[in-house]
Amino acid sequence: MSKYKVNLKINNIPISVDEGTTILDAARQLNFKIPTLCHHDDLCVAGNCRVCVVEQKGNRALPASCATPVSEGMEIQTNSLKVRQARKHIVELLLTEHNADCTKCFKNGFCELQEMSNAYRIGDHVFIDLVMEKDKVTDISSPSIEKDDSKCIRCQRCVRTCTSMQYVSALAVTHKGNDMRISTFLDKPMNDVVCTNCGQCINRCPTAALTERSYIDEVFDAIYDPKKFVVVETAPATRVAIGEEFGMEPGTRVTGKMVSALRRLGFDKVLDTDFTADLTIMEEGTELLTRLKEALVDGKDVALPMLTSCSPGWIKFQEHLYHDLLDNLSTCKSPQQMFGPLAKTYYAEKVNKNPADMVVVSIMPCTAKKFEAERPEMRGSGYKDVDYVLTTRELGRMIHQAGIDFEKLEDEKYDSILGESTGAGIIFGNTGGVMEAALRTAYEIVTGREVPFTNLSIRPVRGMEGVKEASVKIKDVKPEWSFLEGVDLNVAIAHGLVNAKTLMDRIKAGDANYHFIEIMACPGGCIGGGGQPIPTNMEVRKKRAAGVYEEDEAMVIRKSHENPEVTELYESFLHEPLGHKSHDLLHTHYTPRKRH
Amino acid sequence: MENKIKKVDLIFGKVDYLDILSKSLKRTRDELILDVIDSGLRGRGGAGFPTGLKWKFAKNEEADQKYVICNADEGEPGTFKDREILTEAPEKVLAGMALCGYCIGATEGYIYLRGEYNFLLPSLNKAIEKFHNELKKLKLDFTIRICSGSGAYVCGEETALMESMEGKRGEPRNKPPFPTSFGYLGKPTSVNNVETLVFALMIAQEGPAKFKEMGTFDSRGSKVFSVSGDTPSPGIYELELGMTLEQFVEEFGDGDTKAVQVGGASGFCVSRKEFKNTVIGFEGIPTGGSMMLFNSSRSMFNILNDYLEFFEEESCGQCTPCRVGCQQLLKGIEAVKKGIKPPKYLEELQKLSDTMRIASKCGLGQSVPNPFNSIINNFREEIIY
Ligand SMILES: Cc1cc2nc3c(=O)[nH]c(=O)nc-3n(C[C@H](O)[C@H](O)[C@H](O)COP(=O)(O)O)c2cc1C
Ligand code: SF4
Ligand code: SF4
Ligand code: SF4
Numbered sequence: 001m002s003k004y005k006v007n008l009k010i011n012n013i014p015i016s017v018d019e020g021t022t023i024l025d026a027a028r029q030l031n032f033k034i035p036t037l038c039h040h041d042d043l044c045v046a047g048n049c050r051v052c053v054v055e056q057k058g059n060r061a062l063p064a065s066c067a068t069p070v071s072e073g074m075e076i077q078t079n080s081l082k083v084r085q086a087r088k089h090i091v092e093l094l095l096t097e098h099n100a101d102c103t104k105c106f107k108n109g110f111c112e113l114q115e116m117s118n119a120y121r122i123g124d125h126v127f128i129d130l131v132m133e134k135d136k137v138t139d140i141s142s143p144s145i146e147k148d149d150s151k152c153i154r155c156q157r158c159v160r161t162c163t164s165m166q167y168v169s170a171l172a173v174t175h176k177g178n179d180m181r182i183s184t185f186l187d188k189p190m191n192d193v194v195c196t197n198c199g200q201c202i203n204r205c206p207t208a209a210l211t212e213r214s215y216i217d218e219v220f221d222a223i224y225d226p227k228k229f230v231v232v233e234t235a236p237a238t239r240v241a242i243g244e245e246f247g248m249e250p251g252t253r254v255t256g257k258m259v260s261a262l263r264r265l266g267f268d269k270v271l272d273t274d275f276t277a278d279l280t281i282m283e284e285g286t287e288l289l290t291r292l293k294e295a296l297v298d299g300k301d302v303a304l305p306m307l308t309s310c311s312p313g314w315i316k317f318q319e320h321l322y323h324d325l326l327d328n329l330s331t332c333k334s335p336q337q338m339f340g341p342l343a344k345t346y347y348a349e350k351v352n353k354n355p356a357d358m359v360v361v362s363i364m365p366c367t368a369k370k371f372e373a374e375r376p377e378m379r380g381s382g383y384k385d386v387d388y389v390l391t392t393r394e395l396g397r398m399i400h401q402a403g404i405d406f407e408k409l410e411d412e413k414y415d416s417i418l419g420e421s422t423g424a425g426i427i428f429g430n431t432g433g434v435m436e437a438a439l440r441t442a443y444e445i446v447t448g449r450e451v452p453f454t455n456l457s458i459r460p461v462r463g464m465e466g467v468k469e470a471s472v473k474i475k476d477v478k479p480e481w482s483f484l485e486g487v488d489l490n491v492a493i494a495h496g497l498v499n500a501k502t503l504m505d506r507i508k509a510g511d512a513n514y515h516f517i518e519i520m521a522c523p524g525g526c527i528g529g530g531g532q533p534i535p536t537n538m539e540v541r542k543k544r545a546a547g548v549y550e551e552d553e554a555m556v557i558r559k560s561h562e563n564p565e566v567t568e569l570y571e572s573f574l575h576e577p578l579g580h581k582s583h584d585l586l587h588t589h590y591t592p593r594k595r596h
Numbered sequence: 597m598e599n600k601i602k603k604v605d606l607i608f609g610k611v612d613y614l615d616i617l618s619k620s621l622k623r624t625r626d627e628l629i630l631d632v633i634d635s636g637l638r639g640r641g642g643a644g645f646p647t648g649l650k651w652k653f654a655k656n657e658e659a660d661q662k663y664v665i666c667n668a669d670e671g672e673p674g675t676f677k678d679r680e681i682l683t684e685a686p687e688k689v690l691a692g693m694a695l696c697g698y699c700i701g702a703t704e705g706y707i708y709l710r711g712e713y714n715f716l717l718p719s720l721n722k723a724i725e726k727f728h729n730e731l732k733k734l735k736l737d738f739t740i741r742i743c744s745g746s747g748a749y750v751c752g753e754e755t756a757l758m759e760s761m762e763g764k765r766g767e768p769r770n771k772p773p774f775p776t777s778f779g780y781l782g783k784p785t786s787v788n789n790v791e792t793l794v795f796a797l798m799i800a801q802e803g804p805a806k807f808k809e810m811g812t813f814d815s816r817g818s819k820v821f822s823v824s825g826d827t828p829s830p831g832i833y834e835l836e837l838g839m840t841l842e843q844f845v846e847e848f849g850d851g852d853t854k855a856v857q858v859g860g861a862s863g864f865c866v867s868r869k870e871f872k873n874t875v876i877g878f879e880g881i882p883t884g885g886s887m888m889l890f891n892s893s894r895s896m897f898n899i900l901n902d903y904l905e906f907f908e909e910e911s912c913g914q915c916t917p918c919r920v921g922c923q924q925l926l927k928g929i930e931a932v933k934k935g936i937k938p939p940k941y942l943e944e945l946q947k948l949s950d951t952m953r954i955a956s957k958c959g960l961g962q963s964v965p966n967p968f969n970s971i972i973n974n975f976r977e978e979i980i981y
């Protein structure tokens with residue numbers, strides 16, 4: 001928009017940048033990296049940590065470069081003596097407020113504060129330690145999130161994430177002065193508030209103040225327990241991100257190496273959540289067609305549009321904020337939770353294992369799935385369906401801990417059965433992916449033909465726009481679907497809960513005539529999940545999304561209903577989508593929850 | 597030596613404010629603003645920004661709505677002059693707001709009233725109602741509302757004040773953008789202290805020349821002072837600017853004054869030996885009005901300790917230098933006093949306070965070094981022993 005150019009000098013080097021550019025970004029253009037803590041590319045400006053201060057000629061104060069736009073004739077020094085002294089003081093002040101037991105800390109080696117403290121060599125503590133023993137308590141009420149206030153540097157990244165990006169506002173700044181802190185409504189435990197467990201705040205927290213509840217030790221214990229048969233399932237979005245934990249570019253497809261690493265870690269079988277993603281399409285697609293038939297043919301009052309239910313962060317959001325529309329939510333469990341009960345019934349039988357001795361571990365880009373696995377209704381197999389959920393980051397840790405040289409690993413293949421997947425299952429990782437996979441299948445079931453998009457790529461549902469819509473005309477249908485002849489199937493997609501809110505408000509206002517809506521709690525969908533490698537930002541999300549689409553195109557089978565293992569599963573076990581067994585194992589129900 | 601401080605009566609004296617307004621409305625906005633610029637009037641809320649310039653900036657902004665805010669948060673310890681003005685001459689404050697509204701092109705005004713002053717609400721509301729009726733006769737479209745403060749000192753800072761008015765947490769914003777371009781609800785806004793608005797009205801009546809005659813080159817006119825502490829005559833006084841502290845102490849001291857805290861907790865402590873050479877005003881020691889006198893019975897350690905406890909609690913807590921810096925200064929002087937840290941630790945703390953001054957986000961953190969450094973420099977022994 002604003003294309004006026006502003007001329008300034010940074011460290012005596014002249015540069016001309018667009019009006020409105022911050023000093024921080026202008027300096028980046030000249031390859032000067034100014035340290036930051038409260039700044040995050042995904043979030044609005046805060047300007048509160050002050051580590052990014054710079055010296056400006058003629059200004060007695062040091063402006064915060066992340067929060068100050070350039071102006072004509074400005075002369076900036078990013079590393080003057082004054083700046084260095086101030087920065088050193090600021091980092092040191094943060095450390096005096098900080099429970100800096102780095103060697104015991106989950107973020108050790110991955111921490112922005114630690115990095116900064118190393119960079120400024122803050123070893124000799126001049127000032128007084130302000131952390132009190134009574135503050136060193138961690139809130140572990142949530143199965144997804146640990147909140148340790150003694151590690152918090154009050155940068156408010158989490159608050160801005162939870163408020164602006166997710167529209168949840170589970171976290172807020174409370175109190176002032178020396179008492180100022182990040183807290184919940186009435187200081188309640190994290191598990192008792194409106195938090196969706198999406199983990200976006202964790203992904204943005206520069207320290208260990210917010211982390212995932214880690215189950216690495218429990219999983220290693222299971223692996224080394226000879227009585228246990230430990231199977232692992234991996235989500236679609238982890239395979240394009242786990243490489244980042246080993247310094248690889250975001251979006252690098254490392255499926256084969258990941259499988260190989262999991263085997264070396266000692267899992268008995270390495271299986272694929274993509275398989276149940278395909279299965280989800282069969283169940284959810286059938287559910288949609290059934291609802292449409294009931295509405296159009298039987299004239300029943302069915303809840304439409306139907307909303308997808310693969311994203312447990314989204315589900316909890318809806319349970320809290322839109323519980324009057326819970327009937328619209330598909331009853332399908334997420335692919336993770338379809339996998340668990342199948343593993344402990346169908347699969348256990350096939351491999352001749354006692355489900356009581358089985359441990360199902362899932363590797364997810366998601367922290368909300370830790371909560372989901374703990375839901376009391378997730379015991380369709382008669383056991384806890386999924387025993388442990390680990391994030392992509394935790395898997396990275398395990399591989400590091402086990403001393404596996406990830407980059408050098410040879411590609412290996414998933415075990416069979418429950419290891420076969422299609423391109424449709426893989427694109428579940430991207431926003432719009434569930435929709436695309438569902439359309440590929442539903443359209444073909446109804447018309448007998450492939451979706452009318454080049455190379456099966458349904459472009460209108462792809463991309464990073466917050467709310468997307470598309471309409472597919474259904475023509476020349478098979479006789480049994482005649483009620484759909486000529487229907488424009490209207491779909492919409494939202495990712496990031498603030499966008500979900502926009503869409504839901506329109507539905508509530510009756511100002512939307514969609515049939516089917518896909519909602520993912522995290523920006524970009526699962527590739528931008530709260531459990532993914534840090535940093536995650538727009539650039540990284542785009543690269544991971546591209547990786548997912550490449551992976552799809554590289555697959556031989558790209559439609560869920562063509563997955564041979566899925567076909568076999570229906571023939572020999574489930575019999576039909578939405579059938580009796582499906583109902584018991586693959587579908588669930590929801591719980592209305594209060595806002596506060 | 598001539599030692600009479602001139603007492604002035606611009607603020608509290610009765611005037612025909614409607615007459616001033618109706619005459620002003622016949623003049624152009626630019627003329628009126630030029631008069632305020634010419635008078636040399638600088639904001640009386642503490643920061644001392646030239647009022648006419650502020651109005652000009654707000655006037656020059658294009659916007660469908662603009663706002664006038666009267667800052668009556670008066671949270672600075674030792675200040676109580678705005679309360680007095682709002683009690684004694686509320687109609688002059690309202691007229692000053694209307695004048696500002698006319699000049700910058702705003703039709704809405706707010707008084708951000710300190711929570712503790714809620715007892716003024718009935719009388720103020722009555723005055724506003726009367727004033728609204730009077731404005732109808734003048735055919736000036738301007739509405740005034742009162743917004744009750746949240747009780748936090750930092751909400752007197754103009755951007756925190758606007759955040760608080762918008763129903764958010766009272767945290768100062770990044771500047772730029774300044775309120776005159778992006779203020780209340782994102783609209784151009786002129787935030788002015790209670791006293792500033794009354795002076796602007798008086799300048800419209802008397803013309804800039806008469807105001808300019810008083811005071812000094814940098815500090816024109818007079819100013820209302822809140823005098824407290826060890827003085828036989830505490831209270832509110834409107835005095836001509838430009839006096840020295842020596843003159844002031846002669847008038848208000850109890851004969852044993854060892855220091856004066858000029859400008860409240862966030863101001864400067866001046867010791868006896870500097871009274872003679874210290875001018876009260878923007879060229880010397882500026883003040884939002886608070887003058888606290890201390891005699892030799894006072895412990896300067898306790899005074900500094902009280903101030904730091906105040907700031908440690910009243911910092912909004914968002915930025916690092918201020919939130920943690922205040923705690924360190926407080927804990928630091930306590931540690932020196934107890935001998936846990938050596939006296940030279942005070943130098944580390946002074947370096948830290950320099951960082952607070954230049955790196956804090958708002959005026960609160962930036963001015964904590966004022967009392968800190970001035971008290972340490974003048975009364976180092978009292979801090980250590
Ligand atoms: C921490 C802090 C508290 C302040 N409190 C007040 C106040 O109570 N009243 C006031 O008029 N200005 C206060 N100010 C100054 C305002 O930010 C602003 O500069 C002033 O209201 C502008 O009016 P003026 O130009 O008429 O002085 C405060 C500033 C800071 C940094
Ligand atoms: S959060 Fe960072 S600095 Fe703090 S203890 Fe952990 S690793 Fe160290
Ligand atoms: S997990 Fe998500 S909903 Fe919960 S506090 Fe963090 S950002 Fe908010
Ligand atoms: S919890 Fe983390 S993100 Fe939130 S304010 Fe503290 S350090 Fe920042």
Ligand code: SF4
Nearest residue numbers: 912913915918958961
């Ligand atoms: S200087 Fe203090 S009051 Fe001002 S923004 Fe920073 S923490 Fe808040």
Ligand code: FES
Nearest residue numbers: 038047049050066
């Ligand atoms: S990164 Fe600029 S103030 Fe925090």
